[in-house]
Every structure is written in C-alpha cells, then in structure tokens.
Amino acid sequence: MLDLLDRRLLFVTGKGGVGKSTVTAATALIAAEQGKKVLLVEVDAKGNLTNLFEHPPVGFDPREVHPGVFAMQLNTEASLREYLKLNLRIPMVGRIGPIANIFDFVANAAPGVKEILTVGKVCWEVRESVEGRADWDLVIVDAAATGHVLAQLDAPRTIRELVHTGPIRSQTEWMIEILSDPALTALNVVTAPEEMPVNETIELVARAREETTVPLGAVIVNRVLPEPFTVEDEPVFAAMSTPRAAAALVDELGEGAEGVFDAARLAVALRRARVPHLDALRAAVDLPLLYLPYLFVRDHGLRVTRMVADALGAELGL
Amino acid sequence: MTGSASAPSASLESLLASREVLVFCGSGGVGKTSTAAAAALAAAVHVGGRVLVVTIDPARRLADALGIEGIGNIERRVPDEVLRAAGLAPRGELWAAMLDTKASWDDLVLRHAPDAETANQILDNRLYENLTSRFVQSHDYIAMERLYDLHSTGTYDLIVVDTPPTRNALDFLDAPQRMADFFGGRLLRWLTAPYRLGGRRGARLVNFASRPFYQVADRILGTQFLQDIAVFFLNFETMYAGFVTRARAVERLLHDRRTAFTVVTTLEGAPLREAEFFCAELTARDYHLGALVLNRVLPESFADVDVAAAATRLVEEPETVAARLSGLGIDALADSVAVTRVLRTVGQSFRNFAVVATREAEMRAQLSRVPDVVATVPSFADDVHDVAGLARIGECLLGMQLPSTRVRADGRAGEAEHRPG
Numbered sequence: 001m002l003d004l005l006d007r008r009l010l011f012v013t014g015k016g017g018v019g020k021s022t023v024t025a026a027t028a029l030i031a032a033e034q035g036k037k038v039l040l041v042e043v044d045a046k047g048n049l050t051n052l053f054e055h056p057p058v059g060f061d062p063r064e065v066h067p068g069v070f071a072m073q074l075n076t077e078a079s080l081r082e083y084l085k086l087n088l089r090i091p092m093v094g095r096i097g098p099i100a101n102i103f104d105f106v107a108n109a110a111p112g113v114k115e116i117l118t119v120g121k122v123c124w125e126v127r128e129s130v131e132g133r134a135d136w137d138l139v140i141v142d143a144a145a146t147g148h149v150l151a152q153l154d155a156p157r158t159i160r161e162l163v164h165t166g167p168i169r170s171q172t173e174w175m176i177e178i179l180s181d182p183a184l185t186a187l188n189v190v191t192a193p194e195e196m197p198v199n200e201t202i203e204l205v206a207r208a209r210e211e212t213t214v215p216l217g218a219v220i221v222n223r224v225l226p227e228p229f230t231v232e233d234e235p236v237f238a239a240m241s242t243p244r245a246a247a248a249l250v251d252e253l254g255e256g257a258e259g260v261f262d263a264a265r266l267a268v269a270l271r272r273a274r275v276p277h278l279d280a281l282r283a284a285v286d287l288p289l290l291y292l293p294y295l296f297v298r299d300h301g302l303r304v305t306r307m308v309a310d311a312l313g314a315e316l317g318l
Numbered sequence: 319m320t321g322s323a324s325a326p327s328a329s330l331e332s333l334l335a336s337r338e339v340l341v342f343c344g345s346g347g348v349g350k351t352s353t354a355a356a357a358a359l360a361a362a363v364h365v366g367g368r369v370l371v372v373t374i375d376p377a378r379r380l381a382d383a384l385g386i387e388g389i390g391n392i393e394r395r396v397p398d399e400v401l402r403a404a405g406l407a408p409r410g411e412l413w414a415a416m417l418d419t420k421a422s423w424d425d426l427v428l429r430h431a432p433d434a435e436t437a438n439q440i441l442d443n444r445l446y447e448n449l450t451s452r453f454v455q456s457h458d459y460i461a462m463e464r465l466y467d468l469h470s471t472g473t474y475d476l477i478v479v480d481t482p483p484t485r486n487a488l489d490f491l492d493a494p495q496r497m498a499d500f501f502g503g504r505l506l507r508w509l510t511a512p513y514r515l516g517g518r519r520g521a522r523l524v525n526f527a528s529r530p531f532y533q534v535a536d537r538i539l540g541t542q543f544l545q546d547i548a549v550f551f552l553n554f555e556t557m558y559a560g561f562v563t564r565a566r567a568v569e570r571l572l573h574d575r576r577t578a579f580t581v582v583t584t585l586e587g588a589p590l591r592e593a594e595f596f597c598a599e600l601t602a603r604d605y606h607l608g609a610l611v612l613n614r615v616l617p618e619s620f621a622d623v624d625v626a627a628a629a630t631r632l633v634e635e636p637e638t639v640a641a642r643l644s645g646l647g648i649d650a651l652a653d654s655v656a657v658t659r660v661l662r663t664v665g666q667s668f669r670n671f672a673v674v675a676t677r678e679a680e681m682r683a684q685l686s687r688v689p690d691v692v693a694t695v696p697s698f699a700d701d702v703h704d705v706a707g708l709a710r711i712g713e714c715l716l717g718m719q720l721p722s723t724r725v726r727a728d729g730r731a732g733e734a735e736h737r738p739g
Contacts, residue, residue, distance in 0.1 A: 017347015017589065048588065145346065162444070163543040195377050195703065197347070228667050229660065236660045239650035245643055252639045253632070259625030260632065263668040266617075270697075296670035297677075300587055 004217050004316065005031050007186050009126045009178065010140045011214070013149040013204070014190030015197045019222040019308075022300060023190045023292070024142040025052035026308035030318065032068030033309075036137035040071040041122055043143050043152070049073075052305045066302075070136075079117040112162065115155035116172070123156075123175040126184065146189070146200045153179060153187065154212045179214050186217030191281065193224055193274035202284040219287050220312070221278065223294040225271045228264060237264070290315040330580075330693050331716045333608045334361040334476060337578045339469060339571065340608065343481045343490075344582035345592040349613045351376050351480050352702045352711060353582045353695070355384065358478040359412055359705065360712030363401070366409035367475030370468065374417050374461065374482045379703035381416065390418035391425075391464070396705075404705040413474065417482075422460045430560035436553055445550045457482045458490035459565075466568040491572065491603070498565035510548045510555065578608030581689075585615055585678035590685075598687050609691035611715065612682065616697050620675030625668070632665025693717065 004010065010027065014020035021042075028040045039062055042049040050058055055065035060078035062070040122141055128134035143149045151158075156172040156179065163169045179185055187208060191201040201219060208216055229237050239245060240261065249257040282289065292311045297304055333340060334357065342354040351373050358371035370393055373386070381387040384396050393415040401408050424441060431437035440446050458481075465479050481490050571577060579600050583593035593610065600607045619625055632639065640658040643651045651657050685692075695714040702708055 015347060016345060017584075162546070165542060195379065199378065228663055233656060233660050233663070235650045236653070236656050237664070239648055240643065240660070240664075242648065244646055245648060245651060248642055248646060249639070252642055253628035254624055256622065256624030256626070256628030259619040259622055260628045260664055260668045262617075262619060263625075263629075263671055264664040266697075267667045267671065296673045 004186060004188070005034060005036070005138065007184055007217075008130060008136075008138060009122065009185040010138065010217065011143045011149070011153065011185075011187045012141065012190060013143045013146055013187065014220075014222075015146050015192075015200045018190050018192040018197050019292075020145070020190045021049050021142050022052060022305060022308055023220050023222060023312070024140060025049060025305045026312050028069045028140050029066065029305055029309040030313050030316070031138050031140070032066065034318070036068065037135055038069045039125055039136040039139045040065070040069055041125075041139060041141045042071065042073045043118055043141060044145070049142055052300060052302065054302045074118050074121060076114050076117040079121045083117070083120070112151070112155040112158035115152045116159050116168070116175075119152055119155050119179070120171070120175055123178045126178055127174060130184070143187075146204045149187070150204070150207055150211055153208075153214045157213070176213065179212075182215035185215055187214045188217040188220060190220045190222055192222050193277045193281075195277055198277045198281045201281065205285050205287065216287055218290050219281070219285055220290045220292060221281065222292045224278075224291050225267070225274060225294045227271055228267050237268075329717065330357070330609050330691055331360075331365065333578050333580075333691070334716075335365045337608070338474075338476060338576040339465065339574075339578070340476065340478045341465075341481060341572070341577065341579045342479065342582055343579060343596060345589045348582050348584050348589050349695075350582045352380065352708065353580075353611055353613060353715070354478050354480040355380065355414075356702070356708040356711035357580070357715055358414075358476070359401075359406075359708045360716050361476050361478070362410045362412035363406050363408045363709070363712070364716060364718075365476075368411045368413065368473065369476045369478065370413040370415065370474040372415050372417060372461075372465065372468065372477065372479045374480050376416065376480075377703060380708075383704045383708075384414040386414045386416050390416060391421050393468075400705055404709055406705070406709055410475070415468075417461055417464055419457050419460050422464050426460075426463065426561075426564075427557065430557035430564075432556050436556055440550070440553050440557075443550050443553070445547065459493035459496070462490060462494055462568045462572065463564060466564070466571050469571060491605070494565040494568040494572070498562045498569075510552050573605060575606065578606045580609045580611060581607070582611045582613055584613050585681045587681070590681055594685065594687065597689065601687070607689045609693060610685075610688045612692065612694045614697040615682075615694050616671060616675040616678055618675075620668070620672045621679055626672065629665040629668040629672070632661045633669065636661035636665070 004027075012020060012024040012027065014023075024040070028038045031038045040049065048057075050056065050065050050071050053065040053069065053071070055063075055071070058065065058071045058073055060072055060075050062072040065071045122139060125134060125136055125139050129136040129139070144152050156175040160169060160172040160176070163172075189201050189204055191197040205216060205219070208214060240249065246257075246261075249261070253260070290312065292308060292315070295304060295307055297307070340354075340357065342350050342357070344350045355371050355373060355376070358369050361367070362369040371384075373381075376384070376386070378387065383400075384394075385400065386394055393413045396412040396414055398408060401412065423446075427440050427446075428437050431440060461479070461482055465477065468474065468477055581593050581596050581600075583589045597607055597610065636658045637654075639661055640654045643657050643661075644654040693715045695711050698707070698710070702711060
C-alpha cells in the first residue's frame with residue numbers, strides 16, 4: 001500500500017483538463033475519512049475547487065467545506081500581509097496598500113518572489129503543524145499546472161541563490177528542508193491516457209528529479225476507459241458484425257441495432273487508442289501508478305468527488 | 319487574399335477567407351492546438367493564399383507531421399507532397415512555425431537595445447533568464463509580439479495563432495498593455511531612481527518619499543537583491559520607448575477588424591463555463607469574436623430513440639436475442655451464454671456513453687451568448703497526429719462533412735453543423 005496519506009504535504013499537479021482538481025478534492029475526502037484534519041489549498045485563482053464539495057468559494061482564511069476538509073485560496077497579497085505581520089512585526093495596517101502594490105510590481109519582475117509567497121505559506125502551515133502550533137494532519141495543494149509547478153516548488157532555492165542576506169534567505173532554509181523530506185512531502189501528477197498529458201507527465205517527472213529536491217509520490221492516471229470485452233469475448237463481438245448476424249440483429253432490435261453496435265465499436269476504438277499512451281507512461285515512469293476509471297456521469301459535484309475518492313481509495317488499498 | 323471565396327453567411331470559411339489573423343483560445347486540454355492547425359490547413363486547402371499557423375506547444379507527432387519539430391522561430395512550409403499524400407489538393411500554401419519564447423525575447427532585446435554592450439548586459443543577467451523563461455506572462459506577451467512581427471512582414475494572407483496555456487485564458491490579451499504599463503510606469507522609475515542618482519553601480523540615494531519602502535524591502539529581500547533588480551531594470555529601461563511602441567501596436571492589431579478570435583471548448587462543465595466567460599469578455603472588450611468550436615463531441619446517434627430502445631432491450635433481455643444469434647450456425651456465436659454476456663455489454667456500453675452524450679446535449683442547449691458561427695468537431699478515437707486527421711477536423715470546422723449520425727466502424731464519427739447565420 002502506498003503511504004501517501006501518511007505524509008504531511010501533498011502537491012497535486014497535472015496538465016489542464018485531466019481532472020487535477022477533482023483528484024485533489026478526492027484525496028482530501030479520503031484523508032478526512034481516515035480521521036485526518038485536512039487543509040486543502042487552491043493555488044490557481046480559479047476559485048472552483050470548493051464546487052467539488054458543493055460549497056461556495058472560500059478566501060484566504062480556511063473554511064470547513066466538508067467534515068474534516070478545510071479549504072483556502074492562496075492569494076499572494078494576503079500571504080505577504082501575513083508574512084510581514086508574523087515575521088517582521090512591521091505595523092503594516094495603514095501602509096500595506098502602497099507597499100503591496102510595489103511588492104506586486106517587484107514580484108512580477110523578480111524571479112521566485114510570487115512563488116515563494118505561495119509555497120512559503122504552505123510550508124509554514126506544515127511547519128506549524130509538525131511543531132504543534134497548528135493541527136493540520138495533512139496539507140494538500142491543488143498546485144499549478146505541469147508547466148509552472150516546478151518554478152513554484154523550487155522557489156525557495158531560486159530565492160536562496162538570488163538573495164544573499166536578509167530574513168527571506170534564512171527562511172528559505174527550513175522551507176527547503178520540508179520540501180525535500182520524503183517523509184513529509186510528495187509531488188503527485190495527475191494525467192490522462194492521451195498523448196499530450198502523458199508526454200507532459202514523463203517530462204515533468206524527469207525535470208522534477210533533475211531540477212528540484214522535491215520527492216515524487218505517485219502518478220494518478222485519470223479517465224481510464226474500460227475494456228468492454230475480455231479476450232475470449234472479442235471474437236464473439238466481432239462475429240456479430242458479419243452480414244448474417246447483423247441482419248438478424250436488425251430483425252430482432254429494429255433500426256436502432258446498428259447504432260448500438262456502432263457505439264460499442266467506438267468504445268472499443270477509444271479504449272484501444274489509449275493503450276499505447278498507457279504503455280509509454282509505464283515504460284518511462286518508475287513511480288507508483290494509480291488508475292481511476294472514466295466516469296460516465298453527469299456534471300461534477302460532491303457525488304463525482306465521492307466516486308473518484310472511492311476509486312482512489314481502492315487503488316491506495318484502503 | 320488569393321483565391322478567396324466569401325461565403326454568403328457567417329461561417330468559419332468566411333472568417334478564414336476574410337481575416338488576416340485568427341486567434342484560437344480556450345482552456346487547457348480542449349484540443350486548441352490541433353483545432354488551430356486544422357483551421358490553417360483547411361484555409362490553405364480550400365480557400366488558398368499563403369497561410370501560416372503559429373503553434374505554441376504541439377504534440378510531438380503533430381509537430382513531426384507538419385515538419386516543425388525543433389525548428390523554433392523559423393517558419394517552414396509544409397511540403398505540398400505531405401498534403402497530397404494525405405489526399406489533399408491545396409489551393410494555397412501551408413506554413414508552420416513554433417513559438418520559441420527565449421529566442422523571441424533575445425530578438426526583441428537585440429532589436430531595441432541602444433548598443434551591443436547594453437544588449438549583452440541584459441542577455442547575460444540572471445534576472446533576464448528568469449524573466450523570459452519562467453514567467454507565464456512573458457510567454458503571453460511574446461506570443462502576441464511574435465504575431466505582430468509576422469503580420470507586419472506582410473508575407474502571409476492569413477496567420478492562425480494558437481495561444482499559450484494560461485491559468486487565466488485572458489492573460490495573453492492583457493499582456494501588451496501590462497508590458498507597456500510595466501515599462502512606462504512610475505513604479506519602475508521610482509524603484510530605480512535611487513540607483514540612477516548614485517550611478518549604475520554606485521551607492522543608493524534614497525529620497526524621503528521612497529525611504530519607508532526601502533526600509534521594508536531591505537528587511538525582506540536584502541539590499542543586494544534590490545540593487546540587482548534595479549540595475550537590471552536600468553539597463554532594460556533603455557529599451558523602454560521601443561517596447562511601449564511595440565506593445566501599443568500589438569494591442570491595435572488584436573483589436574483590428576482584420577483579427578478575429580475563435581474560442582475552442584469541449585462540452586464539459588469547467589471548460590465550457592470558461593469558454594462562455596471568454597466569449598462574453600472578448601465582446602465586452604471590443605475584440606472580434608468570430609466563432610465557437612465545440613470539440614470532441616459525441617455523435618448524435620446517442621440521442622436516437624430507436625438506438626436507445628435497442629440498447630435497453632440488450633441490457634434487459636439479451637437472452638432472446640442471443641438465442642436467435644446462436645441459432646444462425648455461426649461458430650463464434652454458438653455459445654449462447656457468451657453471446658448473452660457480450661450483448662448485455664454492448665447495450666450497457668451504449669448507455670454509459672449516452673449519459674455523457676445527454677449531458678453534452680444539455681450543456682449545448684444551455685449555451686448563451688455565443689457567436690454566430692458554431693462549429694462542431696466530433697470525438698475521434700485517437701489524438702489527431704497527422705495531416706489526414708487535421709484535414710478531417712478541418713472539414714468539420716467548415717461544415718463540409720454531411721451531417722451524419724453514423725459512427726464508422728473505425729470509430730471515427732462524422733458530423734458537422736453550423737448554426738444558421
């Protein structure tokens with residue numbers, strides 16, 4: 001069994017459109033059901049993560065969106081304000097506005113500054129919990145997409161290289177410690193059995209090893225289509241397309257027969273087309289792979305989050 | 319425009335024939351890159367002229383198919399033989415290029431820097447490397463800047479451009495303005511002023527107004543880091559005028575009548591909501607919203623009542639149908655237990671996809687505030703990775719395939735539609 005849920009900090013990334021947020025929410029749901037107090041952090045400012053719990057959007061202050069699951073949305077200005085208050089004891093109340101504007105400007109221009117406010121806040125929550133000043137058992141981050149997540153995770157090291165003195169530099173040290181500790185932290189990648197998501201996953205795993213010290217957890221393959229027929233049943237299905245069988249089927253089922261069989265052929269073809277991508281992923285990535293089925297459902301909401309959580313729980317051996 | 323044939327009503331074909339720039343946008347994972355490439359191919363084949371597609375990050379096989387793997391910023395013509403091998407008889411030329419952010423930035427610096435020394439100081443600065451390679455916003459800007467550059471050469475009748483995957487699909491629209499604000503802003507002057515007075519590498523002279531900022535910033539970031547930033551921007555500032563002029567020109571091109579936007583989406587909840595937001599926002603900001611492409615849509619046969627009735631029969635009482643098939647004297651169908659099992663699976667499989675198809679139809683019916691042109695591209699079995707595949711999508715975009723509810727045995731559905739313009 002994979003001990004993912006025993007860590008304290010899980011990052012979840014993935015290419016856009018593969019279901020990263022749903023898998024993140026499902027992971028939080030499982031952990032909460034294991035009795036953990038979970039902080040779910042949304043990094044991308046889309047603000048739709050809490051939809052998956054059928055809860056209205058949340059802000060920077062964590063809100064309980066489901067029993068045991070507290071969600072917050074990261075915001076670099078709020079993060080900066082908190083940082084200044086906690087670490088520098090600067091009386092900022094009146095002046096934070098203009099300072100934040102300037103900071104925003106510097107953060108846009110200078111590498112790693114925005115990212116460190118994100119990853120720093122997350123690490124801070126983990127450190128506070130590990131040292132007993134906060135009580136999150138697990139912090140789960142719906143992180144940036146594959147293209148940007150490494151810059152985010154590596155921000156403390158980037159800053160350490162660029163900033164030679166000052167409190168920020170010294171704080172990068174404990175952040176790097178948390179981010180590099182395989183007992184505490186894991187970066188997980190959500191993907192789908194399609195060409196681009198698989199390529200991006202392979203590339204990300206390689207780059208994460210080369211460019212960062214962040215330990216990798218698992219690759220979650222989402223939306224795996226079922227194989228409709230077993231090997232023994234395949235010839236039976238094929239024989240149903242022979243002219244005599246097809247004619248008998250139209251006779252029995254009416255004009256709709258063809259459409260039903262066309263759909264079954266589409267299901268087979270869709271599944272087949274994805275197999276090479278799964279094979280490529282297995283061959284190139286030596287991490288635990290967890291498979292989640294394609295769900296034939298209506299829109300996303302708590303019900304779907306629950307279904308994904310059940311499938312993920314089964315893959316984790318829970 | 320060479321060989322253009324304007325359609326009587328609004329259609330994607332008329333956009334391809336009348337606009338000079340077509341920008342494809344949408345949220346990640348909806349098939350934006352393939353759709354943009356397919357539209358460019360369709361323009362080259364059916365409309366004519368010299369057509370360029372600028373892609374950001376194509377799948378390797380697609381890049382291979384277009385012959386643009388690893389070529390960076392240089393445009394390449396897709397050889398006519400490649401198009402003919404796919405059974406196409408192009409009236410025009412198809413060109414392709416891939417956006418190389420770093421190379422484009424370097425070009426920009428070399429073009430705008432006052433002298434080689436300043437250019438080199440900028441290019442060698444580590445902040446520069448970070449600025450150009452790590453930041454999404456710089457990627458957005460450079461995509462639009464490159465588009466402007468290509469357009470102003472006048473080489474192409476039509477440029478189809480794919481947009482970078484962004485957290486917020488609107489980021490790239492704001493990029494030129496933000497870039498102009500950035501270099502034109504008082505903040506930059508304010509930040510660099512103390513260093514300016516003290517000389518480029520000299521001591522910092524902090525005036526009264528900015529002192530509180532520096533007191534705080536020093537404590538957070540350290541004096542050295544601030545100075546590094548300031549020196550870098552002092553160099554960068556020498557390019558200010560050129561940058562701002564360019565950013566304004568890029569902005570004008572995007573708003574110009576010759577430019578139209580196409581929003582691509584699937585009929586899934588999140589991408590669709592984003593697409594609707596995007597359509598509304600483009601209109602509100604006075605851009606020309608040309609078309610909406612619904613991609614990877616399941617075939618309409620899933621909504622057919624006869625087909626649904628047949629599926630229900632297979633799920634609920636496959637035994638009688640199985641008995642009939644087993645009696646045909648076909649070897650593979652002799653085992654009625656196996657036949658029953660397969661028939662039930664066939665029915666269930668249809669019902670599974672029908673749930674999704676019904677949701678899609680519902681989503682589509684609820685679409686509000688969409689442009690006149692809506693093109694539907696069906697769900698193909700595999701990712702499109704060759705010219706023939708692109709041509710197939712292109713025909714759907716142009717509404718050239720006959721509307722069909724049939725799924726072909728190879729799993730490729732054929733369906734296309736246009737809302738009456």
